[in-house]
Amino acid sequence: MQDTLSKIVAHKRTEIAAAKARTPLAELRARLADAPPVRDFVAGLKTKNSVALIAEVKKASPSAGLIRADFDPVAIARTYEQGGANCLSVLTDEHFFQGHLDFLVAIRREVGIPVLRKDFILDAYQVLEARASGADAVLLIAECLPGQELADLHAAILDHGMTPLVELYDAENLDRVLALNPKLVGVNNRDLRTFVTDIAHAVRLHERVPSTIPFVAESGIRTAADVARLRAAGIDAMLVGESLMRQPDLAKAVGDLLSQ
């Protein structure tokens, strides 16, 4: 049976082809001039909070289904910012996560903190889309980008002045990721093939990442006790979506998580 990640990637390739047909590259390039200037995502992580928070705007996911029915992306983003989040992550995948690039555009306009485009990036066209939509950072998933593709997209993101967040799950991808001399590394606690999350996964791999590289623990982080564990391990930042989005009182949820 085909695993979820390969299914998402296959679907994404059809979406990219459709987007290119709808908005030719030259047209997309022309839109770059109107994009807001890039904010420094890594600098955003260095202020406040013992473990910096990248708060994720996420309506649904393949593992959880619908997470939050009452979903106003801009209101959620504002609440995250007011609650003390360092940076935001916005899901832009429509088919599997019920996200949208328009959410990114609207949020980036309405908040003062840096914003990451969270999607399955396979093509430099999507990097341009991200910048044209106001993204300050772009996620790259090592498991989706074999061989030279990872390095090429990493360079494309840097060329546009944005920060690549290079994510891996498989330990075997670590050397390939570190060879990029990355500005920001993330370890996903969720195996995108099985959906199982385990915070110990990021804690273990963190030990193999030089302390000069800011490190983000991603997924499955729910409680202040989880945050204390990350802090004790010396982890710089966390990416949290589902556990926040499930709380009716978002401002309180952010405060509770950051009370550590």
Ligand SMILES: O=P(O)(O)OC[C@@H](O)[C@@H](O)c1c[nH]c2ccccc12
């Ligand atoms: O909702 P969670 O378990 O707090 O996880 C957030 C984030 O880490 C997760 O959405 C994520 C991490 N890497 C991804 C890659 C694609 C889609 C989603 C993700």
